Amino acid sequence: MAKRSFKEDILEAGLRVMLRKGYAAASVRDVVAEAGVPQGSFTNHFRSKEAFSRDVLDLYFQHVRDLVSLALDDESLKPRQRLQRYLHIITGRLESDDFKRGCLIGDFSLEAAPVSEMLRARLSEIFLEWRDRFADCIREAQSSGEIDATFTPEDLADFLLSSWEGAIMRMKVERSSVALERFQKIAFATVFKGCT
């Protein structure tokens, strides 16, 4: 029981440290210090930093899934508004960290994917699942004419998520919400506009 709780503490600590320092710079020592547990607890639960990082990424993606559901399952909103709601929720989360932390999926895509095949493969699966959730919402918006149907829902969902990650990247440099707001303003007046 205590052992199980330690594992979760270490993963949550790893997530905080990796969002702050990145994949390479976050050492096992940093993680156990952040978790306040002995180093041995780490090696009891995780066989390598790479395997640990995959579990941290899965934990992060679970949080993302919850936020996706919060926005895309909100039937009080029209499908197109649900997409905007998601970006709005994420903007609020990023603001609560003073725009200093970004998205672990983006961070790992640039930093970990080139050096770890395990993490690269997991990131690819994550993007697919994430994309499909958005594609379903975009398909619904296209059938009601809320979003132009020139491109497939999958292409538009991939475009949305990739470009949004690009906006978060710029946010990390400027430490402000300007890039996030610019993205929303332009994308919803062009790529994600209606057929009318």
Add this chain to the structure above:
Amino acid sequence: MAKRSFKEDILEAGLRVMLRKGYAAASVRDVVAEAGVPQGSFTNHFRSKEAFSRDVLDLYFQHVRDLVSLALDDESLKPRQRLQRYLHIITGRLESDDFKRGCLIGDFSLEAAPVSEMLRARLSEIFLEWRDRFADCIREAQSSGEIDATFTPEDLADFLLSSWEGAIMRMKVERSSVALERFQKIAFATVFKGCT
């Protein structure tokens, strides 16, 4: 004379290592090994890894400036075609590395900006210069009606560069040109389409 040449060798080696391993994982030892020079040569020329990394970033941006000029100064093309030409040139460069290496400006934005104020400030200046070059081209395209003028040239240029960085991020995960091509296809049919 030999000293000057060593400095350039170390910077070029640093650029290769950092594009491959990222900022945190690239050690001074890796860089001097890649350059084939003694460790002392590094400390003769650079006072810290952080200061060295700023010079590496500047060297990289000089390459980017050259590619920007190659595309945006090509007066045989219309302004809108020059933008497409730039993305096409970059796609070719990324392909020559089998889509394993991305853009050092993007890599540093996510990984170095949060831990180094010096690099964050330099990245912010770089984005501004880069953005202004594209904004000039977009302004020209807008005056001839090639690109819709609802948004300012600066906003559109920032949108283009950020979203393109997001596409490069996804490319690094998928190790293919799909995300780069999708971006070009969608962006030029929507955000960067004409007024007609």
